[in-house]
Amino acid sequence: MTNQLDAEDRNSLPESTFAFPRERKEPLTDAKHVRNAIARFDQVRDVTDQERDEAFRRIKKAAKKHGVQMTETRWQELGKPSAGRKSSDKPKSKAQLYSEARARGIEGRSQMTKDELIQALSKKR
Incomplete structure (x- = not known):
């Protein structure tokens, strides 16, 4: 599978492939998409904390599978510029x-x- 998913490819993916399966958000098909899911985690709207917990577990599993290093230990750290660092600290x-x-x-x-x-x-x- 290539890094680029068109609408047809995305629609054909099973729900289990997504970090957020109910919303079909953040596919975890390869390393590039896993990194993207990490970066955009806090941009996913209308999900519960329980869904975020589950998505975090899926992302960690996919990261391990695709060789993506994760330093975050909690989902609350995902999608932030740098853990513990505000953009004004740049x-x-x-x-x-x-x-x-x-x-x-x-x-x-x-x-x-x-x-x-x-x-x-x-x-x-």
Whole structure:
């Protein structure tokens, strides 16, 4: 089976192939689809916590079968950017740091490296 499922392929799959069989959401036919199911887990709507528990078990089993490494131990961790990490925690670019330094009136910012901008911004809070 190829990585791409058209509507006919998808419709012909047994319910047991899906992470969420009642909704026929997130097929687990190969490694690519397993990774996709992990990434989109929290986007599936109108399912109960019990269905999420069952889907998580299916995904873990399919991940093992298709050689996909999972670090998540609970379904509540699936689909998040990184476990325990908010999108606002992402490292800022030098341009973003420079803009923040300009807004805060930090002198000498145009000559600073990224690390120096980080240090200057952390001092001037």
